[in-house]
Amino acid sequence: MTVATESTTHTDPDVAAEAARRRTFAVISHPDAGKSTLTEALALHAAAITSAGAVHGKGDRRGVTSDWMGMEQARGISITSAALRIDYGDCVLNLLDTPGHADFSEDTYRVLSAVDCAIMLLDSAKGLEPQTLKLFDVCRARRVPVITFVNKWDRPGREPLELLDEIEQRIGLRPTPLNWPVGIAGDFRGLIDRTDGCYTKLYRAPGGATRAREERLDAAQAAQMEGDEWTQAQEELELLGEIGADYDEPSFRAGESSPVLFGAALPNFGVSQLLQALVELAPAPADPVDAQGQVRPVGAPFAGQVFKMQANMDKNHRDRMAFVRIASGHFERGMVLTHARTGRPFATKYSQAVFGSERSTIDTAYPGDVIALVNANALSVGDTLYTGPTVQFAAIPSFAPEHFAVARARDASRYKQFQRGIAQLDAEGVVQVLTSDVRGEQAPVLAAVGPLQFDVVKHRMAEEFHAPVELSHLDYTLARRTDAASAPTAHGLSGAEVLTRRADNELLVLIHNKYRLRVIERDNPDLALEPLLAGGVA
Ligand code: GDP
Numbered sequence: 001m002t003v004a005t006e007s008t009t010h011t012d013p014d015v016a017a018e019a020a021r022r023r024t025f026a027v028i029s030h031p032d033a034g035k036s037t038l039t040e041a042l043a044l045h046a047a048a049i050t051s052a053g054a055v056h057g058k059g060d061r062r063g064v065t066s067d068w069m070g071m072e073q074a075r076g077i078s079i080t081s082a083a084l085r086i087d088y089g090d091c092v093l094n095l096l097d098t099p100g101h102a103d104f105s106e107d108t109y110r111v112l113s114a115v116d117c118a119i120m121l122l123d124s125a126k127g128l129e130p131q132t133l134k135l136f137d138v139c140r141a142r143r144v145p146v147i148t149f150v151n152k153w154d155r156p157g158r159e160p161l162e163l164l165d166e167i168e169q170r171i172g173l174r175p176t177p178l179n180w181p182v183g184i185a186g187d188f189r190g191l192i193d194r195t196d197g198c199y200t201k202l203y204r205a206p207g208g209a210t211r212a213r214e215e216r217l218d219a220a221q222a223a224q225m226e227g228d229e230w231t232q233a234q235e236e237l238e239l240l241g242e243i244g245a246d247y248d249e250p251s252f253r254a255g256e257s258s259p260v261l262f263g264a265a266l267p268n269f270g271v272s273q274l275l276q277a278l279v280e281l282a283p284a285p286a287d288p289v290d291a292q293g294q295v296r297p298v299g300a301p302f303a304g305q306v307f308k309m310q311a312n313m314d315k316n317h318r319d320r321m322a323f324v325r326i327a328s329g330h331f332e333r334g335m336v337l338t339h340a341r342t343g344r345p346f347a348t349k350y351s352q353a354v355f356g357s358e359r360s361t362i363d364t365a366y367p368g369d370v371i372a373l374v375n376a377n378a379l380s381v382g383d384t385l386y387t388g389p390t391v392q393f394a395a396i397p398s399f400a401p402e403h404f405a406v407a408r409a410r411d412a413s414r415y416k417q418f419q420r421g422i423a424q425l426d427a428e429g430v431v432q433v434l435t436s437d438v439r440g441e442q443a444p445v446l447a448a449v450g451p452l453q454f455d456v457v458k459h460r461m462a463e464e465f466h467a468p469v470e471l472s473h474l475d476y477t478l479a480r481r482t483d484a485a486s487a488p489t490a491h492g493l494s495g496a497e498v499l500t501r502r503a504d505n506e507l508l509v510l511i512h513n514k515y516r517l518r519v520i521e522r523d524n525p526d527l528a529l530e531p532l533l534a535g536g537v538a
Pocket of ligand 1: 029030031032034037038151152153154155266267
């Protein structure tokens with residue numbers, strides 16, 4: 001008897017066409033560079049809404065998520081707390097949120113495993129800042145192409161050439177400006193398009209509340225209008241031409257060069273140019289590759305990967321939501337999917353599918369889109385869901401933790417609940433759980449990328465698992481991966497400790513600080529101590 005198998009090569013051309021018009025990206029930046037302002041500017045510009053309304057300062061903001069929800073209600077833009085969908089011409093732009101600020105955590109990094117491109121947003125006065133660098137490391141490790149947007153050009157800042165130099169020198173990313181500012185930061189006159197030499201003169205809108213008025217001029221008109229500033233910009237452009245800083249698709253796609261745009265999100269300067277660059281340069285969702293290295297065409301039946309888990313915001317429902325990026329095929333609410341890790345069916349009938357904080361606005365979604373599945377308690381970060389031929393994507397790597405604390409159950413009689421809770425939080429990727437024979441099962445070490453993850457642990461252990469925990473912070477700031485052969489030596493080190501990461505059984509050495517690490521490396525040249533980069537792909 002022959003068993004009929006579904007062909008893995010069956011692909012749907014309509015789905016492939018839908019995939020081709022999608023751009024899924026995230027903004028990587030340091031707090032205050034203008035991510036929220038830019039997000040709103042992109043959405044509003046795309047929606048061609050002429051009055052953006054005043055963008056409020058930090059004080060009267062309730063955070064990005066609630067801003068987005070407010071925008072959804074006010075303007076009918078489809079949003080979840082994880083993704084903002086922007087329709088722009090024929091394109092669908094999916095902007096995935098990278099939680100920053102105080103809630104910087106592993107989630108922030110994982111989002112970057114679900115995008116095809118990143119916008120590196122820089123404050124023109126500050127250049128590369130620490131959080132941007134960490135997020136950039138993840139992009140580099142995953143070879144995510146990066147478009148650079150130099151923001152706040154309406155304010156005094158640094159020289160454009162100096163900023164480009166910093167990007168090249170510090171992170172080895174070759175900048176290739178697409179446009180060039182006329183007038184120094186703080187006296188921003190307009191932008192020269194490097195492809196055709198044309199000039200877009202920008203006029204500040206009164207109060208900065210509405211879209212800046214733009215006027216296209218040819219070079220002769222522009223030279224007359226801007227005088228010395230124009231001449232200086234032309235000289236700088238010549239220099240760029242000489243050093244060959246021109247857009248180059250293969251190196252951009254490989255994450256080696258970065259198209260750069262200048263602008264100012266708040267008064268809406270240069271935002272349309274950024275939208276255009278996303279449409280023209282950012283890659284559409286590619287055919288995904290599974291854990292075995294097999295390519296599954298985007299037009300193949302549905303497959304997607306969980307990149308983020310979130311406790312339900314509704315306190316009456318204890319269940320959790322899974323955010324899934326679609327890798328192939330089309331999703332329709334009500335589909336029954338297969339959960340690759342367990343082989344069990346996962347019904348999406350009641351799922352609050354797709355973009356909508358409180359209501360479902362779309363019932364169908366395509367590669368590059370993000371869907372939100374409720375009742376997802378059985379799912380974990382990195383899990384694959386599919387229909388049709390079996391597929392499993394490679395695990396999403398865990399990232400280098402920098403904060404460590406020992407967890408103990410406050411009430412010894414609730415040890416079972418304690419164990420269950422810690423295991424659940426580990427599976428969800430809320431924190432990494434490390435153990436050792438020396439410390440024992442009752443005192444696992446929790447490892448986090450950002451300290452706020454510990455607050456989440458405390459809260460959920462008490463509220464959800466009824467097993468309040470006590471956390472004692474450990475004086476380590478670094479983790480390095482070692483192996484079984486090196487473990488006996490590593491155990492004897494001072495200022496360090498060896499633990500096993502439960503999720504993948506990796507042996508990690510925790511070290512007080514980088515000075516201690518240097519001494520250890522100097523004294524033990526044969527010891528295996530591999531860095532877990534910020535984007536430490538396991
Ligand atoms: P986030 O922390 O990266 O989300 O930054 P916000 O979007 O909250 O912006 C931080 C501050 O910078 C706010 O006061 C914004 O109004 C201001 N800002 C953002 N973009 C610009 C810009 O292009 N020009 C000026 N002058 N201010 C800006």
